[in-house]
Amino acid sequence: METATCTDKCRTVMPAAEDALYIIAGKWKVRIIIALASGDKRFNELQRTLTGISARVLSNELKDLELNGLVSRKTLDNGTVLYVRNAYADSLRNVMHELVQWGIGHKEKIRNREI
């Protein structure tokens, strides 16, 4: 990252992108956020929706998301636990939107053998 190459902008942009990816990336994070967009869900319900995730991994992922304020754990009076997508997760809307658009375009490109 020398002056001639990666300068101010680069030094701002790179860590910021990494920070965001650090929180979003991984096999399950986005899926969980999307899954919770359609309503609060219980642990087992989530596990069923996200086919293939183990309880251990789901547990860890939810903790991460909670730590970053994207999801909350809510215990109802009757004792059932619900995972709730926070309003803050909406701040990811633009990111998700661009991500999705690019993903769709990219797949299309591959299907057409443009790559």
Added chain:
Amino acid sequence: METATCTDKCRTVMPAAEDALYIIAGKWKVRIIIALASGDKRFNELQRTLTGISARVLSNELKDLELNGLVSRKTLDNGTVLYVRNAYADSLRNVMHELVQWGIGHKEKIRNREI
């Protein structure tokens, strides 16, 4: 969006986001793309720029990026090899922009103990 679980929109959105993340995510992909934004670079030059990456990992990452059309490998007449960021990588600009913006905002939130 209304139904209780994951329906049409969800089923479109989820895999598209995953596809995109699959290509972008990881410790190095974004850094490499950013590093190459400031000009073509040789293998060793890249390795020096991206402090901490091993030759093996860099090699693998570059192959991935090449496969996905984001980067090209160009051999000059004198034999030197250059890694070049393709125009297609620009299609990631919106994604990166949103990612960066969110990353900045998120860090700010954490600094202010809002999470």
Added chain:
DNA sequence: CTGTATCCTTATTGATACTG
């Protein structure tokens, strides 16, 4: 210089069982 091969260590999963 541009990588690949190898070996070794560490992180991530998966499966299963088990507790409150």
Added chain:
DNA sequence: CAGTATCAATAAGGATACAG
């Protein structure tokens, strides 16, 4: 139901050496 604990399997990463 909502998880945790444990252990085995696998994947990913680092260090070093070396070939073209």
